[in-house]
């Protein structure tokens with residue numbers, strides 16, 4: 505079994521007035537195959553969530569579209585009433601069709617309904633952070649965000665949401681949202697091999713806004729690179745550990761939400777993310793996504 509450090513790797517970060525551990529947990533993969541339906545191992549899914557909190561994680565990422573509804577129901581079953589320090593970050597802006605697709609649902613009425621669904625299923629009176637999910641399953645798409653974002657601002661003013669963020673967004677959409685109201689995070693796809701947001705990450709770091717990479721381990725297709733394998737072998741670590749440690753060292757505003765349906769992997773990832781990468785390691789890893 506992996507040795508878990510007393511303090512989670514990376515320390516903490518502030519999402520507005522909310523403190524979270526930089527090592528968080530992404531709940532998407534707890535639903536069934538293709539993020540549809542219930543998990544094969546219901547009790548195993550509850551155990552992962554409980555272990556995450558027991559190990560000190562205070563940031564769980566979810567969405568009512570996962571399952572749909574399944575991960576929120578699992579989070580509530582495993583953890584409600586929630587520990588005071590736990591922050592649950594959710595997202596709205598897409599629903600699930602019968603084929604398992606993620607069509608956009610960003611009309612004001614869709615967003616209001618989605619916020620209420622998250623509140624009901626998580627058993628909360630106010631959501632800590634809501635990300636407006638933009639783009640589609642292929643990635644960010646240019647387009648206006650004002651009407652959708654203003655709808656979430658209204659819901660925040662009604663006391664249903666504490667802080668806002670955007671997800672799957674272009675840099676222009678991030679700027680458009682920020683011109684309307686403050687955001688505390690941007691959640692986009694980013695990892696060692698997908699470096700399209702390098703500039704945005706640095707800009708957000710200067711503004712004190714978190715960048716939360718989804719698919720930190722490659723998502724549905726695990727990260728594969730000979731350079732990653734070589735660095736991991738040299739450090740006697742797993743490629744997953746190196747990928748997570750690299751993200752934590754990449755910028756202080758990066759928060760990790762790796763997903764897993766396994767308690768052993770969760771422990772392994774926490775133990776591995778604290779790995780210290782040398783300048784030589786970083787230079788070698790840096791070339792992967794360039």
Ligand SMILES: NC(=O)c1ccc[n+]([C@@H]2O[C@H](COP(=O)([O-])OP(=O)(O)OC[C@H]3O[C@@H](n4cnc5c(N)ncnc54)[C@H](OP(=O)(O)O)[C@@H]3O)[C@@H](O)[C@H]2O)c1
Nearest residue numbers: 530531532565671718719720721722723762763764765769
């Ligand atoms: N905003 C968006 O549009 C968006 C899109 C996608 C995801 N997300 C969020 O981002 C989170 C992270 O993404 P993700 O979970 O899809 O991808 P990920 O964290 O990159 O990778 C998860 C995959 O890695 C495997 N894994 C994890 N630790 C491992 C280990 N130590 N050894 C071997 N395999 C390991 C998991 O399998 P096991 O279950 O077997 O461990 C799972 O298949 C999601 O949970 C979700 O909350 C957001």
